Amino acid sequence: GAMMRKVILLLLLLCFTAHTRGKLHSPPAKPGLTSCRSPEKETFTCWWKPGSDGGLPTTHALYYRKESSETVYECPDYHTAGENSCFFNKNDTSIWVNYNITVVATNALGRAFSDPVEIDVVYIVKPNPPEKVTVTVMEDKGWPFLRVSWEPPHKADTRSGWITLIYELRVKLEEEIDWEMHLAGQQKMFNIFSLRSGGKYLVEVRCKPDHGFWSEWSSTSYIKVPDYFHREKSTWILITVFSTFTFLILMWLLHMNRHNLKHCILPPVPGPKIKGFDKQLLKNGKSNQIFSALVVPDFPPATSSNYEDFQVEYLEVYVRREQELVLEESKDLHNSCLKSESSTSDCDSGRGSCDSHTLLMAKCREAKEGERQTDRECSPMRTEAQRRLKDWEEEALNYAHAGIVSLEMSSGRVKTWPSVFSPLPRYSSSPLDQQSSLQMAKQLSLSTSSYLTQPGHSTKEALGQSYWDLCLSSKQPHLLNPPTPVCRELQAHSDVNISSIGHKRAPAGPRSPALHTTEYVEVQRVDNKDTLLLQPVVQGCGRMGGCFQMPHGEVYSKVKGVDSDNVLLLQREGMGEDRCPCVEQETNEVTGSCHKSCTVSTTQKPSGCIYTAVPVRDEMATMANGYVDTATMCTLHTC
Amino acid sequence: MRIIQRGVWAVLLWPNLLASSVPLDCREEQGILSRCPSISQEKLLDRVIEHAELIYRVSEESCSLYEDMFIPLQFQRNQVGYACITKTLPVPSSKNEIQQISDKWLLHSVLMLVQSWIEPLVYLQTSLDRYNAAPEMLLNKTKWVSEKLISLEQGVVVLIKKMLDEGMLTINHSEQGLLQNGVQPQMLESVMRDYTLLSCFKKDAHKMEAFLKLLKCRQTDRYNCS
Numbered sequence: 001g002a003m004m005r006k007v008i009l010l011l012l013l014l015c016f017t018a019h020t021r022g023k024l025h026s027p028p029a030k031p032g033l034t035s036c037r038s039p040e041k042e043t044f045t046c047w048w049k050p051g052s053d054g055g056l057p058t059t060h061a062l063y064y065r066k067e068s069s070e071t072v073y074e075c076p077d078y079h080t081a082g083e084n085s086c087f088f089n090k091n092d093t094s095i096w097v098n099y100n101i102t103v104v105a106t107n108a109l110g111r112a113f114s115d116p117v118e119i120d121v122v123y124i125v126k127p128n129p130p131e132k133v134t135v136t137v138m139e140d141k142g143w144p145f146l147r148v149s150w151e152p153p154h155k156a157d158t159r160s161g162w163i164t165l166i167y168e169l170r171v172k173l174e175e176e177i178d179w180e181m182h183l184a185g186q187q188k189m190f191n192i193f194s195l196r197s198g199g200k201y202l203v204e205v206r207c208k209p210d211h212g213f214w215s216e217w218s219s220t221s222y223i224k225v226p227d228y229f230h231r232e233k234s235t236w237i238l239i240t241v242f243s244t245f246t247f248l249i250l251m252w253l254l255h256m257n258r259h260n261l262k263h264c265i266l267p268p269v270p271g272p273k274i275k276g277f278d279k280q281l282l283k284n285g286k287s288n289q290i291f292s293a294l295v296v297p298d299f300p301p302a303t304s305s306n307y308e309d310f311q312v313e314y315l316e317v318y319v320r321r322e323q324e325l326v327l328e329e330s331k332d333l334h335n336s337c338l339k340s341e342s343s344t345s346d347c348d349s350g351r352g353s354c355d356s357h358t359l360l361m362a363k364c365r366e367a368k369e370g371e372r373q374t375d376r377e378c379s380p381m382r383t384e385a386q387r388r389l390k391d392w393e394e395e396a397l398n399y400a401h402a403g404i405v406s407l408e409m410s411s412g413r414v415k416t417w418p419s420v421f422s423p424l425p426r427y428s429s430s431p432l433d434q435q436s437s438l439q440m441a442k443q444l445s446l447s448t449s450s451y452l453t454q455p456g457h458s459t460k461e462a463l464g465q466s467y468w469d470l471c472l473s474s475k476q477p478h479l480l481n482p483p484t485p486v487c488r489e490l491q492a493h494s495d496v497n498i499s500s501i502g503h504k505r506a507p508a509g510p511r512s513p514a515l516h517t518t519e520y521v522e523v524q525r526v527d528n529k530d531t532l533l534l535q536p537v538v539q540g541c542g543r544m545g546g547c548f549q550m551p552h553g554e555v556y557s558k559v560k561g562v563d564s565d566n567v568l569l570l571q572r573e574g575m576g577e578d579r580c581p582c583v584e585q586e587t588n589e590v591t592g593s594c595h596k597s598c599t600v601s602t603t604q605k606p607s608g609c610i611y612t613a614v615p616v617r618d619e620m621a622t623m624a625n626g627y628v629d630t631a632t633m634c635t636l637h638t639c
Numbered sequence: 640m641r642i643i644q645r646g647v648w649a650v651l652l653w654p655n656l657l658a659s660s661v662p663l664d665c666r667e668e669q670g671i672l673s674r675c676p677s678i679s680q681e682k683l684l685d686r687v688i689e690h691a692e693l694i695y696r697v698s699e700e701s702c703s704l705y706e707d708m709f710i711p712l713q714f715q716r717n718q719v720g721y722a723c724i725t726k727t728l729p730v731p732s733s734k735n736e737i738q739q740i741s742d743k744w745l746l747h748s749v750l751m752l753v754q755s756w757i758e759p760l761v762y763l764q765t766s767l768d769r770y771n772a773a774p775e776m777l778l779n780k781t782k783w784v785s786e787k788l789i790s791l792e793q794g795v796v797v798l799i800k801k802m803l804d805e806g807m808l809t810i811n812h813s814e815q816g817l818l819q820n821g822v823q824p825q826m827l828e829s830v831m832r833d834y835t836l837l838s839c840f841k842k843d844a845h846k847m848e849a850f851l852k853l854l855k856c857r858q859t860d861r862y863n864c865s
Binding site for chain 2: 041042068090091093094095096097115118120122157159160161162164210211
């Protein structure tokens with residue numbers, strides 16, 4: 001009894017557990033309609049997905065209802081479209097009609113209904129992919145392209161216009177990843193350009209109805225583009241060859257003309273074109289040779305060059321009275337020479353050479369040396385002074401011999417000189433004859449500058465005359481320093497006219513021997529027109545004579561210097577006597593007031609008198625050739 | 640000289656004189672259609688088809704707009720099909736039927752559809768205007784559609800005249816509003832009613848387009864409809 005009940009209970013429990021462990025039979029789960037599609041708007045297919053079947057064999061059924069009626073129909077075809085599908089054929093398909101479709105799952109224990117789905121066939125059209133896709137390579141003037149053509153899916157009735165399809169294709173190279181899409185519209189043919197030669201292409205096509213879903217891609221078509229690169233290559237080869245030829249020819253031409261090119265691009269630096277200049281000498285570094293080579297033997301040109309080319313300003317000397325023109329040679333010469341020695345501030349044209357006293361003085365002295373041998377005296381200073389004086393005298397004689405030359409005013413240029421140079425006083429103790437004086441003059445002129453070579457002594461005289469002229473122009477206190485270098489240089493620069501005058505007048509010179517009287521002219525002033533106003537100076541032994549009196553002791557004044565205010569600082573050299581006569585200046589004639597200071601030294605040494613002169617008028621200060629300073633000076637008479 | 644010039648101009652332009660004086664293939668009917676240069680039948684049909692396509696596209700957009708906004712639940716969307724107002728119209732609904740009917744009948748069907756929707760669209764417009772939250776785009780689209788429908792009607796009328804050589808079909812809107820007939824008692828809710836209208840119209844627009852395209856491929860083989 002009790003045992004049996006226990007056994008029965010155990011068995012029941014076992015049965016129950018066995019029952020529970022096994023599949024639980026239950027009514028099926030709810031199926032679900034996955035999709036319905038119509039490939040051509042004439043038929044359609046619906047697919048469903050069954051739920052769990054509950055362990056029991058389950059059957060599914062599809063029921064549908066059209067919108068206008070309540071009649072429920074069951075799916076006519078479960079097999080055509082595969083498993084879990086329902087195929088509606090043409091007869092069963094109505095367009096523009098809503099279908100209410102439900103799927104029912106049934107098993108032994110129960111049934112399950114899916115959610116109903118409303119469909120309109122028109123809106124669920126998804127055509128089949130296009131068919132008969134063909135791809136061919138077409139040639140277009142050597143540039144191939146692909147032509148893709150296809151057919152619409154055979155079921156789709158595009159012919160009657162029942163369904164209108166638009167197509168799309170995609171292309172890619174075999175090795176690529178991304179597709180290139182092309183929309184073809186309603187046409188069934190498409191061209192693809194810009195192909196890579198020798199490439200393998202993949203082509204696919206799909207279609208879509210005007211209102212519907214895209215179809216699946218068609219099966220891939222493969223196509224290989226033939227190699228057409230050689231065409232391009234041949235063109236490139238041609239171009240390369242042609243350009244190479246052109247390049248070679250150009251290079252050849254350049255090579256042939258490289259010299260011209262060189263001249264064009266890098267013009268040669270003009271070398272020195274001085275006659276006689278030897279670059280090699282320069283490179284060697286021997287400057288002496290160079291410069292000696294530069295010396296042209298026949299320079300200045302011996303031809304009758306036009307002296308008018310020498311651009312020198314001329315001084316115009318206005319002569320009032322011919323007879324009264326007295327040359328103050330000594331004074332002027334002296335002054336100018338002194339100035340040339342010591343002045344440093346005046347370097348104007350015509351005066352430049354005056355300032356280079358080293359060279360000129362040297363030449364000066366050279367010239368004088370030979371001449372003054374005989375006249376040498378004990379005191380060196382004296383000798384020099386004497387010598388200088390003698391020189392001066394000679395030159396004066398020269399001029400005298402040269403004669404009076406009338407003022408040459410024709411050309412409007414300077415030339416006062418020859419006429420001014422009335423016979424010079426003969427103060428020298430040893431008068432020289434004309435010839436000798438001439439000779440000396442020549443020599444003197446020669447010695448000064450070598451560059452001014454003139455034929456004939458007449459020209460020399462002219463030079464001398466010009467020199468004299470210049471000396472005249474400078475209003476210097478009568479300093480006895482022979483102004484040889486200065487004046488000679490000035491000669492050189494002097495007017496051609498003057499020289500020509502001299503040339504002309506030279507023969508006339510001796511014609512006027514009458515003028516042997518000495519007359520002195522003071523340069524009064526220079527007016528605005530650069531006219532030198534001369535005034536005869538009263539001969540006075542006391543003044544000028546005294547100054548020239550050599551036996552009394554040569555009294556010279558040297559121009560020590562010119563200060564900034566155009567003041568000529570004179571140093572008087574007193575010889576012999578201690579007294580230092582100070583000479584009054586002629587204020588009236590000259591300019592304004594000048595004052596002087598005088599220092600007296602008792603020694604034999606040359607005493608220095610320092611005279612200062614104040615420039616009176618500014619206009620006088622600026623004379624043509626810049627002799628200014630002297631001109632502005634008041635005439636100071638040395639002791 | 641001037642006379643010669645004028646003479647030359649006259650000679651060159653004389654065909655125009657003739658042309659302007661000859662009435663072309665246009666018929667004056669009730670003042671609607673005046674003298675006009677003739678347009679080919681194919682072009683006219685193409686234009687009508689384009690028109691119908693455009694109307695359908697816009698109606699589809701407005702319907703989906705409305706659905707998204709006012710009909711969120713799917714089951715509500717399924718209730719639409721039953722209350723279309725034009726279901727009473729003798730319009731073919733299957734391909735077989737359509738392929739069996741004649742061109743004339745196709746055109747007339749189209750015309751019927753077009754004409755039957757003019758009024759309801761106006762009604763729909765007024766109904767949508769009463770909404771509080773109707774989007775501007777929806778209103779514009781429905782307005783546009785109703786306007787275009789009228790021009791489509793005109794085009795179809797001309798097409799009928801051209802293709803079928805029929806007399807002028809009077810555009811009679813004397814019919815009783817289909818809307819009243821088709822009003823479903825249960826469709827009192829304005830939202831559902833408007834949605835029904837929109838979806839039904841969308842369907843009918845598609846019908847019109849399909850009919851016209853069919854007609855086109857029937858008419859001209861050279862278009863190669865296939």
